[in-house]
Amino acid sequence: MDTQIVEQSQTVLEPIDTRVPRDVQLRNHHIDPKVYKEVLRRRRKEQAWDCCKKFTSFLFSHIGLCGLVVVYTIMGGFLFEALESPHEIKEKHKMTQSRNTSLEEIWNLALQLREKKNIEYIEDEKRIFVSNLSVIIRDFQVLVYTAAKEGGWDGNDDKRVLQWSYAGALLYSITVITTIGYGHIAPKTKAGRLITLIYALVGIPLTFLYLSNIGRFLSHCFKIFYKKICCGVFCLLCKGRCLGRGKHKEHNGIPNIKYIPEEQKVIEVYEEEEGDDNIRVPVSVCLILMTGYIIGGAWLFSHWEDWDFLTGSYFCFITLTTIGFGDIVPGTETDSWAVKEKLVLCAMYLILGLSLLAMCFNLMQEEVKEKCKWLGMKIGLFPDPDKESQV
Incomplete structure (x- = not known):
């Protein structure tokens, strides 16, 4: 009974080359398939754990943190562009329609005034025209203010020129994680604001860690x-x-030589180089x-x-x-x-x-x-x- 236990323990502890086919290993080592699967599972688990530790240590290195911040900002640029650019295009289209509507109302008022041929009441008609025109302009001013304040409209109707282009979204991502926050553009959609909160919660500590690490390295x-x-x-x-001051003066071609007695010990002093950290x-x-x-x-x-x-x-x-x-x-x-x-x-x-x-x-x-x-x-x-x- 004891002999069988010893043989089984030796069999389990015997090293196995995972590169060798399974059938050859079972035939050469006479290992139970269940034992082989257990050993192979443990080895794969150890290899996966080693890979995770190496990957984690690389992420927190100088190159890893720099690459992580770069990738994070690039992803943020794509993300915010996808969330906010459709809303900006929609606001541009809305303002174009509002301006055209206001122009049409003004044109109709002008036509109505032109049709009035009664000179006796021209002053009254002019006063009515100015009053109606003031209402149209005031309403349009409110639309412009609302579009700029709440919708983020920048006054440009060209749909090819966007504030939330990839370059603008990339700059916005950097200003968020660096806590600068220019404020020249801000998300107007609910999804964009929610993503900004999550993006800042992760990105700000990451950026501070990067700056601390890169500051020490640089x-x-x-x-x-x-x-x-x-x-x-x-x-x-x-x-x-x-060297110019320490040259020995020579008298009549014979240099000054200082002799040291034999009983006097000579001590050599080596100047240690100062470390880089000091x-x-x-x-x-x-x-x-x-x-x-x-x-x-x-x-x-x-x-x-x-x-x-x-x-x-x-x-x-x-x-x-x-x-x-x-x-x-x-x-x-x-x-x-x-x-x-x-x-x-x-x-x-x-x-x-x-x-x-x-x-x-x-x-x-x-x-x-x-x-x-x-x-x-x-x-x-x-x-x-x-x-x-x-x-």
């Missing part, structure tokens, strides 16, 4: 760049000066980067939209600080050209700018911490390690 890369380029040039200049980038460098990015965007948008430089700087600053008043947005004017290209460029400028700000804030945070720590030691709030070591 700050680490910029530290390496700052160390290799900026600090490298500075060290070369300082090294050249030190490098501190000055706050002034971060401010220069952010200012340069705002100035570059201001020049570009002012050139495209015929804004002055102050207006372009105002738009870039309001956008990158996520204030997002929405009073001026590229590509939203009725006579604007290349509307889709401008909206896509604005979306790219926004994503890249927020990533740059996340990097600069990460760098400045470390510098501010060190400055506060230094100030605390100076005023006595924190102990000074140098003084304690001397004691």
